[in-house]
Amino acid sequence: MCGIVGYLGKKSATPILLSGLKRLEYRGYDSAGICVLENGALRTFKKEGPIQMLATELEKQSLDSQIGIAHTRWATHGRPNEINAHPHYDCHHNIAVVHNGIVENFEGLKILLEKEGHKIVSETDSEIISHLIEKFYKGNLEQAVLEAVRLLEGTFGLAVISTSENKLVAARRGSPLILGIGPDEVFIASDASAIIEYTNQVIYLEDNEIATISESGYKIESLDGHSINNQITEIKWTIEEIEKSGFEHFMLKEIFEQPKAIANALRGRIKDDKIKLSVNFDSKKIDKIIITACGTSWHSALIGKYLLEKIVGIPTEVDYASEFRYRSPIVRENNLLVVISQSGETADTLAALREIKNCETLGIINSVGSTISREVKSGIYLHAGPEIGVASTKAFTSQVASLVLLALYLKEQISGQLDKDLSVELLTIPEKIQSILDQAETIKEISQNLVNAKNLLYLGRGINFPVALEGALKLKEVSYIHAEGYPAAEMKHGPIALIDKNMFVIFIVNHGPIFEKIISNMQEVQARGGRIITITDTKDATIEKLSEFVITVPSVSEELSPLVNIVSLQLISYYVASANGINVDKPRNLAKSVTVE
Ligand code: AGP
Secondary structure, rough: OEEEEEEOOOOOOOHHHHHHHHHHHHHOOEEEEEEEEEEEEEEEEEEEOHHHHHHHHHHHOOOOOOOEEEEOOOOOOOOOOOOOOEEEEEEOOOOOEEEEEOOOHHHHHHHHHHHHHOOOOOOOOHHHHHHHHHOOOOHHHHHOOOOOOOHHOOOOOEEEEEEEOOOEEEEEEEOOOOEEOOOOOEEEEEHHHHHHOOOEEEEEEEOOOOEEEEEOEEEEEEEOOOOOOOOOOOOOOOOOHOOOOOOOOHHHHHOOHHHHHHHHOOOOEEEEEEEOOOOOOOOHOEEEEEEEOOOOHHHHHHHHHHHHHHHHHOOOOEEEHHOOOOOOOOOOOOEEEEEEOOOOOOOHHHHHHHHHOOEEEEEEEEEOOOOOEEEEEEEEOOOOOOOOOOOOHHHHHHHHHHHHHHHHHHHHHOOOOOOOOHHHHOHHHHHHHHHHHHOOHHHHHHHHHHOOOOOEEEEHHHHHHHHHHHHHHHHHHHHEEEEEEHHHHHHOOOOOHHOOOOOOOEEEEEEOOOOHHHHHHHHHEEEEEEEEEEEEOOHHHHHHHHOOOEOOOOOOOOHHHHHHHHOOOOOOOHHHHHHHHOOOOOOOOOOOOOOOO
């Protein structure tokens, strides 16, 4: 949520900052700005709208500077417009600041600063930071930033430059920031995608740390003044992984990457009749599992509950991370807290993790080196590669595959025996998903029937109820069409009132004990004129009769069925949204990584 880039080195700063912003655009795209220090003056350019607007403006300028900061915004306080876009200035345009996070006490600080004569021009919480730095500036930028951030309540990841010193200062509390280290140059960025083109050597700033970068190098200190020697980490992925590689959108590319992503999540983890995970706790002691996450990751958590209870037999609770920390969850020493996050930076999920100190914790995370991945006691990386599309797709299926692995691992540790059939079948999932992707053209044609729909219902049962939720979320996110996921049998307790001849209902129907029951639910919809699309692994005359369209998927064990069922739903969302001319990679109001609560 919001992206920051900073540069100090020997090259021209503007193209580096701009390319970084383009790579970070998935974090926020309502306005963008850049500020460079040129001949002792700060030159700032801001534009409302996508980064391309700023890029077009910058083409008209000739800027000669080797130091600068830039920002792409997802509005929290204040509308998206040029005044509210970052960088923000102090009163005399000597200090420029870009900020991610929320300053919770900004109203109070604003009153105080205005009483002292500061002129605050934007509606943002961020602008007060530049005025606080101005207030404390006595010839040392780093010292002034330190004093300013000590007054801030809430979260920040920020980068600051000034006219008086050739320095770049960055500080972090609760909002991710990394330093990229190159020969004779240092970068600052919200995440590695902004700078991977230039360096794969990064340092993750921790909370309450401040970095000062100058021509002579960089130093990192804690906010209470202790010097810190953070490790340099090598980023393993490459620039190709964050390019569209011929696909029109990242979302489509990532849907098609799922066979590879799942193969990567499983690679080396099912071996010699064992499940290999880096888990540091005694599985036999775990008597309850609590999974917490947000959004799509919460849907995979719900699937995790089915898997863990069915395969391992340990009672499992699932909670929205945003709710978990504000109720009084009962967590005991022998419980396992599982946190699931693609980005590893989601503020609510991180806050929930930090709330719990007394039990084992395990992260299922995609983004290597992210804050959550560093704070959990054990972890399973998805290895799905960077996910850029705002709508999560390959991370979801990789999370589900990792949850199957976790369940198999716990079962094996507790019983001493691997569920061989399921683990062998799990390895076949990439090719099964490929066979659905091979039907993409047919799914595209079916999707054209939905482009004018106003409402949809997604119905599934058991382990496929969360798949219905995820299918509906995907459609809402990228096409703006209202959709609800429901357990199929619950439909008659309310949502059935919505059904008429204009209503499409998508059923997920798998072979198994509730097959007949779900067929009855289909009859109920058809009797009321509803139009049915069915995703099924079963060739059945009644399904054919009741459905306007049928998408057939490979038949797999119930535990693995979410992995094949979700793929057609992802494709439907993509094709409906693109037929409606929506840029699915930048759906309105959304940002990839939600780093504010
Ligand atoms: C998914 O399509 C969403 N954009 C969103 O719900 C996302 O899953 C959620 O914000 C959690 O993100 P995380 O997995 O990075 O923690």
